[in-house]
Amino acid sequence: MNHVATATDTHALLRDLAGAIPAARLITDPLKRLAYGTDASFYRLTPKLVVEVADEAEVMAVLAACRRHRAPVTFRAAGTSLSGQAVSDSVLMILGTGWTQAVVEDQGKRIRLQPGVIGAEANRRLAAFARKIGPDPASIDSCKIGGIAANNASGMCCGTADNSYQTVMSMRLVLADGTLVDTGDAASTAAFRASHAALLDSLDAMGRRVQADETLRERIRRKFAIKNTTGYSLNALVDFTDPLDILTHLLIGSEGTLGFIAEITYRTVPEHAHKASALLLFPDIAEACRAVVLLKSAPVSAVELMDRASLRSVEDKPGMPAQIVGLAEGVTALLVETRAEDSAGLDANIAAIGASLAAVTTLFAPAFTHDPYEYGKLWKIRKGLFPAVGAVRPVGTTVIIEDVAFPIAALADATVDLERLCRAHGYHESIIFGHALDGNLHFVFTQDFGSKAEVERYARFMDEVCELVVKKYDGSLKAEHGTGRNMAPFVEMEWGKDATALMWEIKRLLDPAGLLNPGVVLDTNPQAHLENLKPLPAADSLVDTCIECGFCERMCPSHGMTLSPRQRITSWREISRLAAKGDPATELRRLYDYQGIDTCAACGLCATACPVGIETGRLTKALRGRRLPAAARSAGEWMSRHYGGAMTATRLGLGACALVSRVAGPKSMAALAGAARKLVGSMPKLSEALPTAAHYTLASGPADGEAVVYFPTCAARTMGPASGDPEQDSLPTVMSRVLARAGYKVVVPEGLDSLCCGQAFESKGLQDAADRKASDLEAALMKASDNGRLPVVMDASACSWRMKTYLGERLKVLDSVEFLHDAVMPRLKLSRQAAPVLVHVNCGARKMGLDDKMLGLAKACAETAVVPEAVGCCGFAGDKGFTHPELNDHALRKLADQVPAGCEAGYSSNRTCEIGLADHAGVPYRSIVTLLDRASR
Known part of the structure; x- marks a missing residue:
């Protein structure tokens, strides 16, 4: 295995x-390299160099x-892979x-996608056509x-019939030698057939050899009759005769070891x-698996098996069905969707x-629900299993999810054997669940990698x-x-010598120098799965339950600029680990101040995607709060106690800026x-969308109206x-x-000028002042x-x-x-405006x-309301848009x-967010109540 071995090598490569x-x-900075050394697996490798590529030309370069x-x-997309494919x-x-x-092409029957598209986004593009992509991993969001x-x-639903291998139509791929070929373009394929005739001839010869070897051919067919991602997609040599089709399908499941998609x-x-789901409970695993065999030929789209330990791990969670509480040992559930x-x-x-x-015994009569809310609760059980174990693991341990498949007929015995193995090795917290129709079981357990014995x-x-x-x-x-990485040493055990030798032949043909993601898929080191294990040391009780899955990253406004939530936690864990050893980690802390702390919006959206709610x-x-010097803490405390005066000073400052703007x-x-900011550096950004000083009058409403504070x-x-802004x-004038x-009598709290929810103080780490x-x-x-x-x-x-x-x-x-939508809007007569509006939630x-x-609200007031795609947290973050x-x-x-x-404008419900939004959209942004005001005049 070749590596960038020395600093000199790295410098030469950089040049x-x-x-x-x-x-x-x-x-090259050590903090970002550390942060990118983590994916969702339990391995860590710190890259010597991270390269962000913008297009195919840069990939080839x-x-x-x-x-x-x-x-x-090594190529990396979202880094949510669970087996160590995305680290280097x-x-x-x-x-x-x-x-x-x-x-989207052919009325949604085809979709052409670049590798950076999130799976759920592809499905959103297809929703209008009642179509979706075939693969549906649990991490699709x-x-x-x-x-x-x-x-x-x-x-859960795609099985072996609708995965990427079965549904790929064509591919643009870059081989290890830098060649780009589009298998869906006639000119590109013709050129490739001419330039790479020897490679295609080799693939053709491999295919003919496999077709002629009845034992190997049938072995491949049998292995792919159930779910299988061990090794390369050898079924490509059985299913196709055109070497270009073989190449395309070999890239599927190759984990970046044969080329770049x-x-x-x-x-x-x-x-x-139209969908319906039911949670079926069976007295034991054997009866549940008999039901699975019967359901294989029934009109079901998903059948999820959950053992008793799985159900127990979530039975105390809010919204769980009452019937899963207190079940006898051995009870097994099937969650069925049609x-x-x-x-x-x-x-x-x-x-x-x-x-x-009818031919099996259930504890309760099957009861399907068509209600999305109700069947959503049922699927919440299934989706909550992995994080349920992760959230309760001891600090310092990691949560491991393994992934195997058995022939359906053996599913009951195999599940019992797996449960026995877990107990025999002391993994008493383990749970087993999976995609039963495909014989696919996941087992989850916690593991301490901190000692040799473990x-x-x-x-x-x-x-x-x-x-x-x-x-x-x-x-x-x-x-x-x-x-x-964790099953690469066992590929030959599963496939045998002949099939494994064929895989090595494919690897050497397409990557002769062995430079593409070495150690992944194939590895001659029998101990490779026990090396480079990721430590998860205690860092802070606020984040110690993090399993580093990366689900949070798509929600974070700083992801791709500095650090994501996962990377912040990874980095702080390493800083904390070094501190526990007496190492001050000075350079990492210096970098973390800006990348980890200063550019975190602290918006909290990461928690909405986090499996364990971090x-x-x-x-x-x-x-x-911990790094605040005493003087800054004192200033914050003073401001909290003299808040009215501080707000008056702010209004005066805005008034002065408005005067300059008018002149x-x-x-x-x-x-x-x-220009001043460039010279001084520490000056706040003052843009065209900078607010003027607020001047308002509060309408009191009818004296006999229903009162609202x-x-x-x-x-x-x-x-x-x-x-x-024309408005x-x-x-406060508009809202009142x-x-x-709408007929409400408006009541305003006493002492308004000095009142605050504390949000501004909390965001600075002044928790006592905030509270x-x-x-x-x-x-x-x-x-x-x-x-x-x-x-x-x-x-x-x-603030709400x-x-x-x-x-x-x-x-x-x-x-x-919520008040305007639920209580105010029904009392108003609205006229929808023709001009389209933007909406920012x-x-x-x-x-x-x-x-x-x-x-x-927006759709009730405007004929066209647009929620821009891929715009989440605006990143203004209170005052970050200024600083x-x-x-x-x-x-x-x-x-x-x-x-x-x-x-004509955009609408939201946070004044500071609206500043940054207006800056970047080029149209004013206002509170959504302003739109309701205009539509109800």
């Missing part, structure tokens, strides 16, 4: 790449340089932000097409709108499934698992997670401020519209006017609402979320979005689940191109 890749995308310097290179101790090639093209194809990922065209599959084109077809499916189940225990366990799967049942050691922003805020013009003011938040009381009324128009402000606000709201009798409405979603979290059940606070609104209500505008720039880099023609 070679300097002409092809901008320096900013040649990543990197491969050429790596060939010249004999430097191994040499060159790690990551996708830049531009690999996201998705082209986070994983990318490049990884889905390279790992031949499947999932630059684009893939899939044949899509139907996505039926789909149809219409309701009549769905009813027929349910009847057919019931007839199939590593040896794991090694013994895995040896026996492999013996069980291969020798006893002739199953698959890897069913859908890819061979990776909010990395809480760690960031805690670290901000010189918004563009000139922004340009002057930008309205709390204008700090930003609303301080920041008025931008000087160039010049400040938010709309409430009054003191929230306590003061609670008292004022309690008094104004007559101890909670009157509804309380706040006009900034970030903060107070809802702080108050718990003591006092109910309503965000303006900010972080606070998202965490409160107000996406649909925000969009509902670290690069975060806002990065988060909203895709916004401007999505502004519809004739758009």
